[in-house]
Amino acid sequence: MSDFIADIAVNIPLKQLFSYRIPESLVSSTDVGMRVKIPFGRRLTVGFILSIRNGDAAGLKDLQGLFEDEPILSSELIKLLRWAADYYCHPIGQVVRTALPAALGNEKTTVKIRTEAIYQPLDPEIKLRGKTQQELLTFIIQEKSVGLTRIREQFSAPHAALKRLVEVGALQCDERELCRDPFRLDKLPVDQCITLNSAQSEAVDRITSAIDDNCFSGFLLHGVTGSGKTEVYLHSVDQCLAAGRQALVLVPEISLTPQLVSRFRARFELKGIRIAVLHSGLSSGERYDAWREIMRNQIQIVIGARSAVFAPLQNLGLIVVDEEHESSYKQAEGFRYNARDLALVRGQQQHCPVLLGSATPSFASYYRSEQGALTRLTLDKRVHAGDLPKVEIIDLKEQVCDGELSNVLIEAIQQALEQQEQVLLLLNRRGFAPFLLCADCGETFCCPNCEITLTYHQQKRELRCHYCDYVDVVPESCHKCQGLNIEPQGAGTEKLEEELEKLFPSARIKRMDRDTTSRKGAHQNIMTEMMARKIDILVGTQMIAKGHDFPGVSLVGVLAADSTLNIPDFRSGERSFSLFTQVAGRAGRASGGGKVYIQSYNPEHYALTCAAEQDYHQFYLQELPFRQELGYPPCGHLVNLVFSGNNNHQVQAAAKQFSSFLFRVAGSVEILGPSPCPLARLRGKSRYQILLKAAARPDLRRLLNRLDEQIAQLPRQVTLHIDVDPIDML
């Protein structure tokens, strides 16, 4: 006897699917991709049908019901999710849940679909007595079909009149599904369609022909800051829509890129093209609405951060990944996928081009473009006449400093202020001082959970851990020797702000870091003030290097470049180069001749000299041998196994046992560790890691496939996180 069997993903930390019989009564209405109710163990839960097959259902439980009458996941999306679960060694159920709006992964909650009453004229000739009724009817006849919300905007209390009109047969009333539109109230920005320069139009041509070919191809758009990458995106997306297909645009963080979103809206919304913007501020209901609309092909363009790579567009023609070097494309917890890499996979699966764009491409993408796996398109001229700024590296070994600022930089700031120009200062460390030190006995004050020093925040008068947010009071005396000489060491943005206030008492100084932008809209406020030139000096962490251009800035200073350079990670050079180049690019966009100073004790470092020259290729050539010799990505491949648990000994023992198994089956894969993680304790848990390194992916893959047997042997108190292609190993 042959039954219909559904293979279902359930949100538990297991890799396998669970099979259920589809009862006769549901056979006709059940489909792949649907969200279903299933009995699981002794409870009821939610699952997603990933495939349906024929077979013997003996011993299987029955599917209990459907949540919706249409699928939530398309077959293309299922293919991508299964690929990702396999590649990232992560349980499929959790992969599905990460991809979906939270409201859909939740048990019990059937998401409320908001509806509104919609009115249409039935009999316009009908005789009416009331003036309001007559006006209402005229309005509705004019509009043909109107929702209640729209009526409310025009009439103050329409209820009674509407009710009457329906009763007498003048109007027909229906329920319509309402999709919450967060931009409903924003006014549409003005589009300034710019004619493309030759480099831009060549790039667009290449992308357009790839769209028309209907097959995958990967592009790296390398355009210096201010070279007009966004305009290339806009034209390419336009071509994609003209070909009758949809576009997906990924950005690192929507809140930091409001101008990209508004340029898309300005360009396309007047033409009646619908854009869905998926950002972190959406309520779960709004997110769900957007998902449904995309799924139903009512949306042509999706703009969103990392998780938007899973947006259920059915007819993709182009995927754009803006600022592709940004590490925020990698999810750091749970299902540790990289949206930039998945975008390329999705492009391959759905036969559409993928466009990665950046002023400072990731080393990996540039490498792939050198190898020919990505087609490189270069924009090397700024569109707004402004020249690239002059960059000077200040050798701190030979400079007199007042606090954090060298005399050269102080003078430059003075000059800029006199000329009514704005100054941008980057110090990649928030708080007042990175740690407190007892001058009598040398004691430092550490986080009890994380084994790193607590950062001193002067304004809030507290010590705070930047990893777990542990807070302590500022000590009056040393807890070890009772000494009273406790001194802040090093400097953060808070201290720099204080120094600047003393040096330039009449300047308007603002600080922008995680502490001053935690309130909603605070980030945007600072940006707006900066644009309106209500700020003379803006101090901040790497946050100031992202997003907005500031036309009024003529001077940029990078302080303590070494703190970024010396992070013990093989990518610190890449990150520093990228950060310094990006922040330097903020200077003098409009008016020519911006000036940039980088202060460092290590002025010969190629990440600095290349950033000073704004020479990406030179940086690449310097970095390449280092990666090749050590077999680091992209010249080799990494997987990090992170073991964590409350009991340090237990975690260490488990990691050791695991590594002895790995050594036995390693083959050509290098096994490094186990060693305590760079942050050996984090949020109260002990952590050990084993790094797997291989020259070829298939070797690594083979090893990963053998891991399951060993994972089953782990004691329950120790958990293992597998991080495929880790981007930071902290």
Next chain:
DNA sequence: AGCACGCCGACT
């Protein structure tokens, strides 16, 4: 992850 079962200590 949930949820049950089961085996030990400290309480009415």
Next chain:
DNA sequence: GTCGGCGTGCTC
């Protein structure tokens, strides 16, 4: 004598 601690096993 029970209430409840958390180790262990299982989920189509």
